[in-house]
Each structure stands twice: as C-alpha cells, then as structure tokens.
Amino acid sequence: MEDLTKLDPRFVTVTRIRAALATLPVLIAAIVLESADLLPLGAIVVPVVLLATFIILRIPLRRWAACGYDMGSDRLRVVRGLLFRSDTVVPFGRVQHIDLDESPLERAFGLSTLTVHTAGTHNASVKLPGLASDDAAAMREAIREHIKRETL
Incomplete structure (x- = not known):
C-alpha cells in the first residue's frame, strides 16, 4: 500500500x-x-x-x-478490508468525539481500538483496531488538540 x-x-x-x-x-x-x-x-x-x-x-x-492508516494534519485516513476494501477519510472538523476501546485480549497485548465518531449518519464512526495503546492515546490527543484549535 x-x-x-x-x-x-x-x-x-x-x-x-x-x-x-x-x-x-x-x-x-x-x-x-x-x-x-x-x-x-x-x-x-x-x-x-x-x-x-x-x-x-x-x-x-x-x-x-490489508489495513493501514495515515494521520495528516487535518484528517485521518483508514484503509482496510480483504474482500470488501474500505478507504475512509475523516476530516477532523467533522469529529464529534473519540473513543479508545480495549478488550481484555487487546489489553493483554498492549493494543487499543481508536473509534472516531463523526457528524452525519453514513459511516458515522470509523474504527481503527490494532494500534499500540500509547500510539492510540497520542492520536486521540492530537485529534482533540486539532478540534480544540478549530473551535477557538
């Protein structure tokens, strides 16, 4: 990719x-x-x-x-899927809130799933599994900071 x-x-x-x-x-x-x-x-x-x-x-x-992501200065792009490919771009200006989820198995391996919820109904949330917990927390904070700057 x-x-x-x-x-x-x-x-x-x-x-x-x-x-x-x-x-x-x-x-x-x-x-x-x-x-x-x-x-x-x-x-x-x-x-x-x-x-x-x-x-x-x-x-x-x-x-x-088949999965990967690109976090730009103003958007997050998530590509995933084997049979049904999905290439989703989430502009930070449309982000409503961000979740970090960890199942017990993910927690045991130090992984998290970042979920970005957006405004609108179609593809209103984008999940990015398989992130190191520290990386997921840093991504959440970077998106949060961008949203905070935009609302000021």
Missing part, C-alpha cells in the same frame, strides 16, 4: 487468538460427529482442522497486511 502506517504487528497475534476461539466450537462439533462412526476415520476432522489452520494462520496475516 502507498505510504500508509501499518497496524501494530501484535494485532496479528490477537486476531489469531480470536480466530482460534471462533473455530474451536466447529472443531469440537467435528470431533463429536467423527466419534459417531458414520464416516471413515478423519473424513470430518481432517478437513475441519485444515480449514481452521488456514483461518487461524493465514487470514489474520492477510487482514493485517
């Missing part, structure tokens, strides 16, 4: 853990179905394990590579 700032690499690990937790029930269901002895050994579990491995290892890495 052009001169975009990449998300923190720890975002890949957090996304992999989330993917593993999401695929776990499917894997358990495959093991239960496999134990019913309706099909040959491995006919259900092997494809499910292969698919889960792909989802856990490859998708988070591709998601990380």
Whole structure:
C-alpha cells in the first residue's frame, strides 16, 4: 500500500487468538460427529482442522497486511478490508468525539481500538483496531488538540 502506517504487528497475534476461539466450537462439533462412526476415520476432522489452520494462520496475516492508516494534519485516513476494501477519510472538523476501546485480549497485548465518531449518519464512526495503546492515546490527543484549535 502507498505510504500508509501499518497496524501494530501484535494485532496479528490477537486476531489469531480470536480466530482460534471462533473455530474451536466447529472443531469440537467435528470431533463429536467423527466419534459417531458414520464416516471413515478423519473424513470430518481432517478437513475441519485444515480449514481452521488456514483461518487461524493465514487470514489474520492477510487482514493485517490489508489495513493501514495515515494521520495528516487535518484528517485521518483508514484503509482496510480483504474482500470488501474500505478507504475512509475523516476530516477532523467533522469529529464529534473519540473513543479508545480495549478488550481484555487487546489489553493483554498492549493494543487499543481508536473509534472516531463523526457528524452525519453514513459511516458515522470509523474504527481503527490494532494500534499500540500509547500510539492510540497520542492520536486521540492530537485529534482533540486539532478540534480544540478549530473551535477557538
């Protein structure tokens, strides 16, 4: 991608853990179905394990590579998405408020999600996950300072 700032690499690990937790029930269901002895050994579990491995290892890495941001002096640009690409530019003059969110998993890895809420209804908020907590707090303060200068 052009001169975009990449998300923190720890975002890949957090996304992999989330993917593993999401695929776990499917894997358990495959093991239960496999134990019913309706099909040959491995006919259900092997494809499910292969698919889960792909989802856990490859998708988070591709998601990380497809995301980035650029914080200019008067706007924030967020690019993300694998299949459905999104390139959103948020002028600071339209920002209503800014949130920093941390799930327990993000907090354990020192990451935050910056959410910028704007005026209007279409795309009224833009989320930027996978930021180092210190960077997200600094971005929030920079946007806040710009808004404060603009209102004076």
